[in-house]
Amino acid sequence: MTDAVTHTGSGNGLLQLVPKAEAKQSMKDFKSDQEVRWCPGCGDYAILAAVQGFMPELGLAKENIVFVSGIGCSSRFPYYMNTYGMHSIHGRAPAIATGLATSRRDLSVWVVTGDGDALSIGGNHLIHALRRNVNLKILLFNNRIYGLTKGQYSPTSEVGKITKSTPMGSLDAPFNPVSLAIGAEASFVARTIDSDRKHLTDTLRQAADHPGTALIEIYQNCNIFNDGAFDALKDKQQAQETLIHLEHGQPIRFGTDRTRGVLRNQATGDLEVVTVTAHNEADILVHDAHSTSPTTAFALSRLADPDTLHHTPIGVFRNIQRPVYDTAMADQLDTAVDQKGKGDLAALLAGTDTWTVES
Amino acid sequence: MAYVIALPCVDVKDKACVGECPVDCIYEGPRKMYIHPDECVDCGACEPVCPMEAIFYEDAVPDEWDGYRTTDREVFAEVGSPAGAESAGPLPTDHPVVAGAPVREQG
Numbered sequence: 001m002t003d004a005v006t007h008t009g010s011g012n013g014l015l016q017l018v019p020k021a022e023a024k025q026s027m028k029d030f031k032s033d034q035e036v037r038w039c040p041g042c043g044d045y046a047i048l049a050a051v052q053g054f055m056p057e058l059g060l061a062k063e064n065i066v067f068v069s070g071i072g073c074s075s076r077f078p079y080y081m082n083t084y085g086m087h088s089i090h091g092r093a094p095a096i097a098t099g100l101a102t103s104r105r106d107l108s109v110w111v112v113t114g115d116g117d118a119l120s121i122g123g124n125h126l127i128h129a130l131r132r133n134v135n136l137k138i139l140l141f142n143n144r145i146y147g148l149t150k151g152q153y154s155p156t157s158e159v160g161k162i163t164k165s166t167p168m169g170s171l172d173a174p175f176n177p178v179s180l181a182i183g184a185e186a187s188f189v190a191r192t193i194d195s196d197r198k199h200l201t202d203t204l205r206q207a208a209d210h211p212g213t214a215l216i217e218i219y220q221n222c223n224i225f226n227d228g229a230f231d232a233l234k235d236k237q238q239a240q241e242t243l244i245h246l247e248h249g250q251p252i253r254f255g256t257d258r259t260r261g262v263l264r265n266q267a268t269g270d271l272e273v274v275t276v277t278a279h280n281e282a283d284i285l286v287h288d289a290h291s292t293s294p295t296t297a298f299a300l301s302r303l304a305d306p307d308t309l310h311h312t313p314i315g316v317f318r319n320i321q322r323p324v325y326d327t328a329m330a331d332q333l334d335t336a337v338d339q340k341g342k343g344d345l346a347a348l349l350a351g352t353d354t355w356t357v358e359s
Numbered sequence: 360m361a362y363v364i365a366l367p368c369v370d371v372k373d374k375a376c377v378g379e380c381p382v383d384c385i386y387e388g389p390r391k392m393y394i395h396p397d398e399c400v401d402c403g404a405c406e407p408v409c410p411m412e413a414i415f416y417e418d419a420v421p422d423e424w425d426g427y428r429t430t431d432r433e434v435f436a437e438v439g440s441p442a443g444a445e446s447a448g449p450l451p452t453d454h455p456v457v458a459g460a461p462v463r464e465q466g
């Protein structure tokens with residue numbers, strides 16, 4: 001063993017179950033020999049680089065890391081990671097990853113999915129993984145379009161969006177993945193942006209440190225079919241007024257000279273964006289990602305305008321500790337063995353309660 | 360590994376590449392543009408838009424411009440990682456290989 005582990009956070013005791021790397025790792029160790037086949041300029045490259053750059057920090061044995069994906073552009077991700085991986089079935093990555101994480105607790109299991117894969121065909125699997133709190137890290141690349149199938153509207157596309165499948169504009173109200181995850185009882189929910197390497201890496205770090213399901217929504221530019229979808233958050237000037245950086249324990253302020261802030265309306269209980277004055281400064285909401293109640297985190301997720309993206313919070317919305325499915329299941333199995341002895345699968349299958357169907 | 364910018368960019372710098380880069384890692388030097396080797400995510404968006412065909416993957420730089428294989432990496436050895444060319448502004452000096460290149464005739 002070497003001192004490969006530079007990871008200092010101790011939040012995720014479950015990481016101790018995963019064997020450590022024998023030597024110090026670098027980003028190169030996590031690059032596979034596969035040619036990366038996203039369109040030139042795709043935001044996926046930036047996310048891949050950030051994940052490959054972050055992995056050495058965890059210092060886990062590569063053989064004990066798994067990336068499971070579904071179907072879509074983002075789901076090519078496992079090919080490019082020099083770890084185990086599975087390019088699985090459309091929308092089913094959370095289900096497959098749940099099986100892996102619960103049966104092999106010596107693995108660090110990551111899910112890579114997109115807005116189509118996770119929120120359309122896979123919506124059901126996603127919400128159940130979240131409510132169970134399986135020890136998975138889910139990276140949801142949101143580009144608000146179907147890229148792989150060449151540009152149809154997705155479950156996160158804005159109302160009125162003109163695409164190949166919505167020539168007169170989309171009629172569907174979009175999902176907000178952060179709101180959805182909080183509503184599905186997620187214990188860790190964050191949002192970040194493909195091109196902000198530092199913020200993305202910091203968010204990965206916090207997610208890895210979380211015991212249970214961590215969902216990170218990553219705003220990702222599809223420069224071919226939905227170019228500039230997040231420019232309002234990326235342009236340095238505009239971002240001053242559009243982006244809200246959430247930091248646990250800090251007052252939620254933003255804008256040039258931090259003159260804007262988030263305040264709770266005492267009459268309605270809802271949150272609103274205000275200009276900070278000497279009069280209201282003391283009342284500006286302080287972000288509490290650890291709050292047991294999801295109410296304020298949910299209200300924060302509703303601040304952003306889905307069309308203009310004004311007042312989009314990024315960072316960790318919610319980060320609470322609650323029982324982890326894998327641990328609870330392992331405990332239950334131990335209890336069953338204690339009480340009833342080791343099971344006999346063959347005997348169980350043959351059973352005692354059989355019958356014959358006669359014609 | 361990353362993309363690098365070779366001799367044809369020197370004294371041209373039309374910056375067509377800059378607008379394509381999703382992570383803003385193409386920095387301006389006095390005579391040439393430079394790609395930050397650690398910030399570049401290998402997305403390949405800059406390479407086809409360069410009118411001078413000056414951009415190459417590090418291990419595919421033509422032999423005639425061999426010296427340019429490492430100019431970009433070395434120039435940032437002192438600068439570090441500013442995380443964004445737009446806010447960092449231009450680099451104060453060129454790499455010696457670039458500074459010593461013959462001045463391109465205008466026109």
Ligand code: SF4
Nearest residue numbers: 038039042073147222
């Ligand atoms: S279609 Fe869009 S999301 Fe898919 S690889 Fe190309 S740029 Fe990326």
Ligand code: SF4
Nearest residue numbers: 368372373374376409
């Ligand atoms: S596009 Fe080519 S010539 Fe123009 S600045 Fe970029 S590297 Fe230089």
Ligand code: SF4
Nearest residue numbers: 380399400402403405
């Ligand atoms: S390859 Fe992509 S990330 Fe690298 S410099 Fe070119 S455009 Fe920027």
